[in-house]
Amino acid sequence: MKARVTVMLKQGVLDPQGAAIGHALGTLGFEGVETVRQGKVIELELREDDPAKAEAQVTEMCEKLLANTVIESYRVELI
Amino acid sequence: MKARVTVMLKQGVLDPQGAAIGHALGTLGFEGVETVRQGKVIELELREDDPAKAEAQVTEMCEKLLANTVIESYRVELI
Numbered sequence: 347m348k349a350r351v352t353v354m355l356k357q358g359v360l361d362p363q364g365a366a367i368g369h370a371l372g373t374l375g376f377e378g379v380e381t382v383r384q385g386k387v388i389e390l391e392l393r394e395d396d397p398a399k400a401e402a403q404v405t406e407m408c409e410k411l412l413a414n415t416v417i418e419s420y421r422v423e424l425i
Numbered sequence: 426m427k428a429r430v431t432v433m434l435k436q437g438v439l440d441p442q443g444a445a446i447g448h449a450l451g452t453l454g455f456e457g458v459e460t461v462r463q464g465k466v467i468e469l470e471l472r473e474d475d476p477a478k479a480e481a482q483v484t485e486m487c488e489k490l491l492a493n494t495v496i497e498s499y500r501v502e503l504i
Contacts, residue, residue: 352466367467370490376482378472387431387464388446393457403455411449 347392349404352421353413354385388412389425397424426471428483431500432492433464467491468504476503 355361361383368382390407394400404422413420434440440462447461469486473479483501492499 354466354468364467367491371486374486374489376486378482380470380472382470383468385466385468387433387466388443389433389462389464391459391461393459403457407450407453407455410453412446 347394347397347400348425349390349392349400350423350425351388351390351404351408351412352385352423353388353408353418354383354420356417356419359417385418400424426473426476426479427504428469428471428479429502429504430467430469430483430487430491431464431502432467432487432497433462433499435496435498438496464497479503 355364363384364382367384368379371379371382390404392400392403394403401422401424408420408422409415434443442463443461446463447458450458450461469483471479471482473482480501480503487499487501488494
């Protein structure tokens with residue numbers, strides 16, 4: 347079973363990487379870009395076949411390792 | 426209009442960050458994790474309202490800046 351975790355900085359947390367991308371797009375001539383936020387995506391291949399158990403396991407991984415829940419939010423999808 | 430770009434290393438390209446996450450999950454006691462790949466996600470808020478134009482614009486951004494198409498693949502979604 348495959349899972350995808352998306353980790354983004356929470357709203358209100360400064361995102362210098364996103365700001366740098368936004369600035370670089372501007373210098374390349376892309377107009378009309380209002381805000382840019384950058385995050386991480388982690389794709390996991392799990393041996394677990396039960397979707398509910400797989401999702402619970404990945405959520406625990408997020409809480410313990412994949413996301414810093416003080417400043418980041420995460421989303422788990424099974425794919 | 427909002428767009429999400431997901432950039433992943435192509436299959437076959439070594440992903441040391443993903444491997445490090447897989448190793449760390451193992452040391453934390455998570456068994457049953459086969460492979461881990463890490464990528465980037467970039468969320469853009471665009472002034473463009475036409476979905477076709479927005480997608481074309483974001484694809485051009487990927488080709489010029491957001492992805493290194495030699496080693497990375499990208500996916501554009503409008504959200």
